[in-house]
Amino acid sequence: MTLPEGATTATGEREYLVDVRTQDMEVNMGPQHPATHGVMKILIRCNGELVTGAQPQLGFLHRCAEKIGENVEWLQYLPYTDRYDYLAAMNNNLGYSMAVEALMDIEIPRRAEMIRVICAELNRIGSHLIAIGTYGIDLGAFTPFLYMFREREWMMALFEKICGARLTYSYIRIGGVFNDAPPGWLSEVERFCDTFEKAWREYYDLLMMNQIFIKRTADVGVIPREMALDFGLTGPMLRGSAIDWDIRRDMPYSIYGEIWEDGAFKIPLGSGEMGTLGDCWDRAWVRITEMMESVKIVRWCLDRIEPGPVIADIPKVLRVPAGEAYVGIENPRGELGHYLLSDGGKIPLRCRVRGPSFSNLAVLEALLPGTLLADAVAIIGSTDIVVGETDR
Amino acid sequence: MDFQGIHDHLRAIEAPGLTGFDEPRKPNPEVKKDPGRAGDPYVIVDAPLLPDFLMVCREDPRLAFEILVDLSAVDPSKDDENLWVVCSLLSLTHKHRLAIKSFLPKESPVMPTSTTVHRAAQWHERECAEMFGITFERHPDPRHMLLPDDWVGYPLRKDYEFPEEYHGISCT
Amino acid sequence: MVLHQSLPESEKLKSGTNWLNEFLGTLWRPDFVPDWAVPLTAVMVGVGIVLAIASLATMFSTWLERKVSGHIQCRYGPMRVGWHGFLVPLADGVKLLLKEDMIPKGADRVLFVLAPALVMSSILGAMVAFPLSHEFFFADLDLGVFMILALSSTTTIGVVMAGWSSNSKWSLYGSMREAAQVVAYEIPLGISLLVPLMVAGSFNLIEISEAQAGWFGMHWFIFRNPFMIPAFIIFFIAVLAEMKRAPFDLPETESELVAGFMTEYSGIRWSFFFFEEYTAMFLFSCVTAFFFFGGFEGPPTHFAAQVFGEGHLVHQLTAFLTIAVKGFAGVFLMMWVRWTLPRVRIDQVMTMGYKYLTPLALACVLGAGVFEVLWHWGVDA
Numbered sequence: 001m002t003l004p005e006g007a008t009t010a011t012g013e014r015e016y017l018v019d020v021r022t023q024d025m026e027v028n029m030g031p032q033h034p035a036t037h038g039v040m041k042i043l044i045r046c047n048g049e050l051v052t053g054a055q056p057q058l059g060f061l062h063r064c065a066e067k068i069g070e071n072v073e074w075l076q077y078l079p080y081t082d083r084y085d086y087l088a089a090m091n092n093n094l095g096y097s098m099a100v101e102a103l104m105d106i107e108i109p110r111r112a113e114m115i116r117v118i119c120a121e122l123n124r125i126g127s128h129l130i131a132i133g134t135y136g137i138d139l140g141a142f143t144p145f146l147y148m149f150r151e152r153e154w155m156m157a158l159f160e161k162i163c164g165a166r167l168t169y170s171y172i173r174i175g176g177v178f179n180d181a182p183p184g185w186l187s188e189v190e191r192f193c194d195t196f197e198k199a200w201r202e203y204y205d206l207l208m209m210n211q212i213f214i215k216r217t218a219d220v221g222v223i224p225r226e227m228a229l230d231f232g233l234t235g236p237m238l239r240g241s242a243i244d245w246d247i248r249r250d251m252p253y254s255i256y257g258e259i260w261e262d263g264a265f266k267i268p269l270g271s272g273e274m275g276t277l278g279d280c281w282d283r284a285w286v287r288i289t290e291m292m293e294s295v296k297i298v299r300w301c302l303d304r305i306e307p308g309p310v311i312a313d314i315p316k317v318l319r320v321p322a323g324e325a326y327v328g329i330e331n332p333r334g335e336l337g338h339y340l341l342s343d344g345g346k347i348p349l350r351c352r353v354r355g356p357s358f359s360n361l362a363v364l365e366a367l368l369p370g371t372l373l374a375d376a377v378a379i380i381g382s383t384d385i386v387v388g389e390t391d392r
Numbered sequence: 393m394d395f396q397g398i399h400d401h402l403r404a405i406e407a408p409g410l411t412g413f414d415e416p417r418k419p420n421p422e423v424k425k426d427p428g429r430a431g432d433p434y435v436i437v438d439a440p441l442l443p444d445f446l447m448v449c450r451e452d453p454r455l456a457f458e459i460l461v462d463l464s465a466v467d468p469s470k471d472d473e474n475l476w477v478v479c480s481l482l483s484l485t486h487k488h489r490l491a492i493k494s495f496l497p498k499e500s501p502v503m504p505t506s507t508t509v510h511r512a513a514q515w516h517e518r519e520c521a522e523m524f525g526i527t528f529e530r531h532p533d534p535r536h537m538l539l540p541d542d543w544v545g546y547p548l549r550k551d552y553e554f555p556e557e558y559h560g561i562s563c564t
Numbered sequence: 565m566v567l568h569q570s571l572p573e574s575e576k577l578k579s580g581t582n583w584l585n586e587f588l589g590t591l592w593r594p595d596f597v598p599d600w601a602v603p604l605t606a607v608m609v610g611v612g613i614v615l616a617i618a619s620l621a622t623m624f625s626t627w628l629e630r631k632v633s634g635h636i637q638c639r640y641g642p643m644r645v646g647w648h649g650f651l652v653p654l655a656d657g658v659k660l661l662l663k664e665d666m667i668p669k670g671a672d673r674v675l676f677v678l679a680p681a682l683v684m685s686s687i688l689g690a691m692v693a694f695p696l697s698h699e700f701f702f703a704d705l706d707l708g709v710f711m712i713l714a715l716s717s718t719t720t721i722g723v724v725m726a727g728w729s730s731n732s733k734w735s736l737y738g739s740m741r742e743a744a745q746v747v748a749y750e751i752p753l754g755i756s757l758l759v760p761l762m763v764a765g766s767f768n769l770i771e772i773s774e775a776q777a778g779w780f781g782m783h784w785f786i787f788r789n790p791f792m793i794p795a796f797i798i799f800f801i802a803v804l805a806e807m808k809r810a811p812f813d814l815p816e817t818e819s820e821l822v823a824g825f826m827t828e829y830s831g832i833r834w835s836f837f838f839f840e841e842y843t844a845m846f847l848f849s850c851v852t853a854f855f856f857f858g859g860f861e862g863p864p865t866h867f868a869a870q871v872f873g874e875g876h877l878v879h880q881l882t883a884f885l886t887i888a889v890k891g892f893a894g895v896f897l898m899m900w901v902r903w904t905l906p907r908v909r910i911d912q913v914m915t916m917g918y919k920y921l922t923p924l925a926l927a928c929v930l931g932a933g934v935f936e937v938l939w940h941w942g943v944d945a
């Protein structure tokens with residue numbers, strides 16, 4: 001066998017097995033791939049089943065939300081907020097409305113605050129249901145997903161009753177909420193909570209405690225504390241690594257401070273129960289446990305809600321005082337921040353959206369190398385990204 | 393710590409690049425048409441020293457800003473000769489936030505990368521770079537983030553002109 | 565240790581294609597039809613019947629899969645086409661036939677076309693060794709089990725060919741996984757099968773079935789020997805892995821590899837892989853039934869034999885129905901597992917196959933052998 005010129009290894013040794021020399025393979029995971037939860041591409045470099053490098057590539061769902069924000073009026077921008085994290089549109093509405101209110105100094109009616117919190121928490125439940133359900137699909141368990149859709153369906157029906165839309169609500173407005181809850185709605189929410197608590201046990205036993213699920217997620221994709229802080233992770237990603245931080249408690253907005261003082265909810269933290277602290281199982285566990293805490297918050301509000309106005313007096317054409325404000329709220333996926341800049345006019349000068357998925361996704365670059373291809377899917381699933389939000 | 397406390401502490405430790413601050417204020421009735429300013433207070437930091445400033449903010453035990461929540465830029469208007477780079481820091485230990493603003497001249501929008509301090513800055517800076525045309529020196533991965541690699545112009549600048557077509561696809 | 569006698573030669577002649585052959589020979593035929601056309605026709609008819617059985621089993625299985633998954637997931641599944649969607653597989657078949665047949669540009673055309681054909685032909689070849697009743701079969705092979713195992717393993721070659729020729733990286737991953745997985749699980753599959761084989765003392769499926777005829781048709785191997793139950797579990801797991809069924813569907817893994825080795829296939833070629841999967845499920849469920857759950861035997865077959873006599877048409881029909889019911893019960897079990905469990909990872913699959921199932925299967929063989937010898941020594945002495 002004649003060796004080609006320069007067939008030597010990096011160290012200068014002559015390589016004899018030139019014919020079987022291997023090289024890493026680059027695989028495009030996406031843009032059309034079931035595991036990327038939307039239109040996202042991850043360029044993965046593989047050595048057999050072993051991932052040696054990963055590079056998320058975004059922008060396939062970029063809809064210029066920030067540019068649009070600079071061209072429409074304050075109130076007109078609200079429907080666009082629905083579209084970035086379309087699984088938690090209520091929370092997005094809330095984040096944007098609160099950012100505008102921070103500039104405007106408006107008194108929000110108490111009933112509106114209550115309804116806001118109920119809707120935001122119901123939406124958090126719905127969003128986490130999708131997160132856990134699709135995580136199950138990523139790992140090959142199809143059935144829990146459809147069980148979870150059963151409850152999510154009811155949640156969406158509740159939203160449909162209150163605002164007419166099932167996914168993009170635009171219900172929480174600047175100054176309050178769009179309209180009052182229809183008669184009987186609050187008692188139906190109560191019934192939903194009762195049913196959900198029973199169903200939750202089912203999900204927990206069926207998926208979280210499944211031995212194969214545990215084997216697939218425990219010790220996989222471990223995010224140590226330093227890494228979580230360095231990458232600016234927020235939400236369940238942070239709490240999965242046992243970093244005790246929840247904006248609802250630590251920098252309370254709306255009426256969350258009051259609810260926390262009342263001891264109505266807890267902040268679940270990853271414990272490394274099944275493997276290492278900060279692994280995929282911990283993150284999934286934080287999400288599934290948070291749903292129960294959300295139910296408790298909803299119940300707290302239902303017990304105390306009283307009749308009253310639901311929206312402050314807001315002019316049709318809004319002029320927001322000049323200034324700039326950054327408001328971060330706890331979305332299901334982490335901190336959703338709106339940085340708004342106003343010059344006192346009808347349209348914003350800058351409408352910056354800090355999506356939690358964007359920062360949470362960045363960690364993949366550091367997390368994926370050294371895992372197996374199947375683990376890569378498990379890790380991507382555990383970051384629970386919504387591509388609408390990473391690309392905006 | 394509230395903003396005043398943070399600012400005083402930054403002054404006391406002589407944080408690098410700190411040049412001033414701005415606070416919201418009520419409109420002054422004596423000045424005609426004074427809009428006042430609403431919203432958050434922020435500190436103003438020299439753009440070339442921003443990474444050092446972030447480092448100090450993170451390492452100082454009384455500030456302990458562990459998380460860089462957001463890094464973005466603003467083009468306030470067509471006529472303004474500066475771009476603003478705005479950051480938001482968050483301290484989990486002390487439960488406080490800090491807004492930072494730096495000014496970058498539009499003629500040469502170059503500043504050092506903060507990726508060395510917070511890796512979270514990496515993607516935010518990439519987005520900033522493509523949207524505003526800011527060059528972050530020594531950035532480890534200076535590719536486009538959301539826009540196609542061959543996109544011309546910086547869309548979030550106020551003087552951006554929307555292209556007529558992109559690879560034969562009409563954009564109007 | 566011969567527990568029973570095989571059928572005498574004259575009896576065998578009455579069966580399967582031979583029986584058809586004889587029957588066709590008695591019919592009037594024009595002079596220009598040569599003699600060799602008769603056995604050829606008989607074989608063709610036999611092949612047709614095999615194909616029909618395989619197709620029917622597949623169609624019923626796909627319908628069952630939809631209904632089972634639907635009902636597991638709190639929904640109905642198909643309800644519109646026919647009674648409870650019974651005709652959906654037929655509509656599917658028409659759709660798949662009419663679909664555009666695409667071959668990717670960079671694909672190796674020859675292998676790409678050959679792969680589904682190989683997969684399909686090997687599983688149909690395995691079906692030939694599957695007896696429909698005591699006296700109706702197409703190849704009463706003394707090494708029937710062996711043939712089924714050998715031919716159904718050949719599908720792996722087709723799968724590897726498909727993955728390689730597709731010129732897609734995901735397909736390649738799928739086929740490599742398939743190869744690794746099948747090699748790992750052939751071993752426990754074969755070894756765990758040795759346990760009932762040892763007890764039966766034959767490779768012939770009909771004889772194995774007849775060995776379980778006692779106790780009013782309930783003298784099944786699974787009840788016979790404490791080592792049968794672990795052997796059955798090992799066999800079932802290995803079958804799942806061989807069939808690429810969840811939780812071992814790593815060659816397909818829709819969430820990781822898009823569709824694995826089938827990513828680039830469409831239309832009728834794709835349906836061949838699908839066909840193979842469902843036929844193999846049914847076939848291996850029947851094999852499981854033959855080896856552990858009495859095969860044709862069961863109280864109905866026993867009483868049919870008592871009432872109508874051995875070999876009577878009713879007896880044969882009961883035997884056929886018994887094995888079909890057992891086969892679909894196995895298929896149902898596989899579906900139940902699929903729609904309940906998440907998928908395991910490739911290294912876990914390998915670990916399980918090589919580290920646990922293979923030694924356990926060997927232990928079962930040893931245990932069962934010792935048990936049988938001691939038991940019969942005690943009984944016979």
